């Protein structure tokens with residue numbers, strides 16, 4: 001599948017197939033993830049990944065708030081807002097960001113060293129900031145399309161859960177709660193995102209822009225992994 005501009009709109013099924021074809025560019029195939037799932041990472045490498053990925057986790061609700069602020073559709077906002085609550089929680093001690101900090105603790109990192117960004121490398125910061133910036137500046141349907149990497153996330157999450165239990169038993173099992181929660185949240189979230197994107201992208205041009213947004217997001221995730229890989233080499 002190429003991203004060459006078509007002149008006529010694709011059917012919904014064809015459009016969804018074009019989006020799904022991006023699974024080939026998803027970060028599950030990044031060498032660092034391949035080594036992670038094969039049990040080949042050292043403790044230091046796993047910790048480095050957790051500490052750096054925290055910056056992504058922290059910024060997801062900010063990008064979802066950007067989408068909410070730009071979305072004129074009440075029905076979409078009413079469903080989209082749940083993502084912010086999933087990550088931030090309603091109270092202290094709840095939500096995905098807290099769960100990620102507990103993952104860090106289970107892996108031997110203190111909350112402080114994760115929260116104060118002392119391990120955060122420039123390439124990860126740039127990639128995550130680019131994602132937030134994209135959602136603040138591009139049309140809201142494109143911003144929603146960029147979240148569609150989550151179509152591919154559940155398979156990776158299931159593989160990661162099994163890999164962590166098998167290869168990294170030094171991480172306390174309670175620490176893996178974040179991944180378990182995402183196994184349910186990601187399919188629900190991307191089903192909604194796909195519904196919005198297919199309803200709004202009816203022309204060849206708008207479909208091409210949605211595909212480009214998803215392609216951009218694959219680049220964000222890949223660059224993030226490249227930066228981590230370079231910092232914690234084999």
Ligand SMILES: O=C(O)c1cc(C(=O)O)c2c(n1)C(=O)C(=O)c1cc(C(=O)O)[nH]c1-2
Nearest residue numbers: 060146147148149150151152153156182221
């Ligand atoms: O660990 C991963 O591989 C992974 C990937 C992605 C993704 O594909 O963007 C997300 C997450 N995790 C995740 O935990 C998450 O909350 C999330 C939100 C979003 C998004 O773009 O709205 N992607 C992802």
